[in-house]
Amino acid sequence: MIPLPLEPEPVSGTEIDKPYRGAFDGRTHRFALRVYFEDTDAAGIVYYANYLRFMERARSDMLRAIGVDQRATLDAGEGVYVVAEANIKYRAPARLDDEIVVVSSLDKVGAATATIHQRVMRGQELLADATIVAAFMSPDGRPKRQPKAWLELFKPLAAKEGKE
Amino acid sequence: MIPLPLEPEPVSGTEIDKPYRGAFDGRTHRFALRVYFEDTDAAGIVYYANYLRFMERARSDMLRAIGVDQRATLDAGEGVYVVAEANIKYRAPARLDDEIVVVSSLDKVGAATATIHQRVMRGQELLADATIVAAFMSPDGRPKRQPKAWLELFKPLAAKEGKE
Amino acid sequence: MIPLPLEPEPVSGTEIDKPYRGAFDGRTHRFALRVYFEDTDAAGIVYYANYLRFMERARSDMLRAIGVDQRATLDAGEGVYVVAEANIKYRAPARLDDEIVVVSSLDKVGAATATIHQRVMRGQELLADATIVAAFMSPDGRPKRQPKAWLELFKPLAAKEGKE
Amino acid sequence: MIPLPLEPEPVSGTEIDKPYRGAFDGRTHRFALRVYFEDTDAAGIVYYANYLRFMERARSDMLRAIGVDQRATLDAGEGVYVVAEANIKYRAPARLDDEIVVVSSLDKVGAATATIHQRVMRGQELLADATIVAAFMSPDGRPKRQPKAWLELFKPLAAKEGKE
Numbered sequence A, B, C, D: 001m002i003p004l005p006l007e008p009e010p011v012s013g014t015e016i017d018k019p020y021r022g023a024f025d026g027r028t029h030r031f032a033l034r035v036y037f038e039d040t041d042a043a044g045i046v047y048y049a050n051y052l053r054f055m056e057r058a059r060s061d062m063l064r065a066i067g068v069d070q071r072a073t074l075d076a077g078e079g080v081y082v083v084a085e086a087n088i089k090y091r092a093p094a095r096l097d098d099e100i101v102v103v104s105s106l107d108k109v110g111a112a113t114a115t116i117h118q119r120v121m122r123g124q125e126l127l128a129d130a131t132i133v134a135a136f137m138s139p140d141g142r143p144k145r146q147p148k149a150w151l152e153l154f155k156p157l158a159a160k161e162g163k164e
Helices: A050-066 A070-075 A148-154 B050-066 B070-075 B148-154 C050-066 C070-075 C148-154 D050-066 D070-075 D148-154
Strands: A023-025 A028-034 A080-090 A099-109 A113-122 A125-137 B023-025 B028-034 B080-090 B099-109 B113-122 B125-137 C023-025 C028-034 C080-090 C099-109 C113-122 C125-137 D023-025 D028-034 D080-090 D099-109 D113-122 D125-137
Touching (some): A028 A050, A050 A080, A050 A125, A070 A080, A099 A148, B023 B050, B028 B050, B050 B080, B050 B099, B050 B113, B099 B148, C023 C050, C028 C050, C050 C099, C050 C113, C070 C080, D028 D050, D050 D080, D050 D099, D070 D080, D099 D148
Antiparallel strands (some): A023 A028, A080 D080, A099 A113, B028 B099, B080 B125, B080 C080, B099 B113, C028 C099, C080 C125, C099 C113, C113 C125, D023 D028, D099 D113
16 A cells, blocks of 8 residues: 655645745845756756846845835836846856755945845855845836835845945 | 844744745645746736746646655656646736745646646636646657656545556 | 858848848748757756747747737737637657747637647657637736737738637 | 738748857857847846846857857767856846847957856947856866867957966
């Protein structure tokens, strides 16, 4: 007889239907994810552009965690964050099924931009190390000051404050 | 003074670094995820091909839950699942930040194929309804019988058994 | 001395800066593309969802060829095509660097939907065979009649006409 | 009567089935492409990671143009290029249907790495400006010297030569 393989993982009805959320550990935000087929390429490793997808998931989760609602702001026509600059060093490749963690911290906040340091880790191994400058943009594509309320939310997180 | 917004979400060090896992509710597998910018397109909704990415994540998680190690099998040169057929009805669009759940059940298992029914839900609302036929493929691209041990693992899950 | 390898491919300044366009061969639209790393996965083949990206490029090019301007219609808030149904059979995998052609024909046009038959070919070999139902959607997510002018543009292409 | 809209674009049977190829203009490689729905996100612009997909297509085309066969080298287990470093400045967003050109030049070639300068242009407007360091990697994930024959092919293209 074949044992039902399901029993070791009982479902707590509501919990399982909640998507993953990262969390802060002090000022550092941690966001875990697994590598799926969609993330890899024919070289057997994660395609280099896809680390930027992982890092954006982590940044969006970080914003959500401090109370920033990106969709409401976008829908209201107020603006949206875009990436103004990305500098990334790839140290070691991630592979299918790997469990990785994106570790993010807010380096600097200016009037219209925020600089985030993001590392992609597999356990203690650094896979990618990036500095991302996000800029707030109006719907017509111009740089715009970040909502004042958000700047307040960022304050406890930022290592250094830029000139506002 | 600005309250630290982090306190309501204390980190249980090890837990937060574990990627999300779905789980079975009886014979049905549930896999939750959130919609990120990468998933959407200029129409403001999830791009139609990306539902297939969501469904593949769910199928891979389902396989992992019952003990199938896809990467080891691939690395050993034994073969890999490919999709032989996908029939999908899109009922309503998902949008940025939506929390959705992929609900999967194994419809039928044959010697070389498995048929999976997958629904993408937002709460009680059906967003997409798909039938996916996965086929095991040898490294040279030919259909191949699924590993016998896996067929045993599938048995408790399958609604109907195909002819083997 | 090393010969300059560039000479066999002189650049006709303006031509090289024009993106690829497919074209009609009678009622059938042909759209060629090459497989890049981004399209493949760790199994060494094109990831199954990416055929839907290829097919959407071909459909968009087909619309453009007959004079439909999707972006203007989207920007004007009039609506956008979404996929209501996709049925796809995967026959053989495409691999890195493969040259493939998406062959599309308009099967049926209704008031709010269009049914397109799309085959992905590598030379004479059929890689994927799909039927796609596209539906016109208003910005608030509801089905909507296709612009009348477009229906006229479709007429010469459609094999059978649906009831309007 | 509705005129057949197809006639202005007669098909030269073989030509239309050839995927787009970029070309060199002196030492500079040009690669044109159009923005499709798959490339955009809910902000109505090209998702930031997708510029890296565009740039990789251009680099792969550049390699192909000088005679480098990446797939054969990968299949032979000799190695593959990975990106070791990417530094990108985003100047202005690309949008749906935009015609853009990736302009690439080889900045420096070392024993195991090549540095490429890549600009994404929309007409005369600079959309993104990037420096990419590509490194040759053995199948077990270690840095490896580039094939000697390839270094010879690169020589006519490189602005400055690194120390070998």
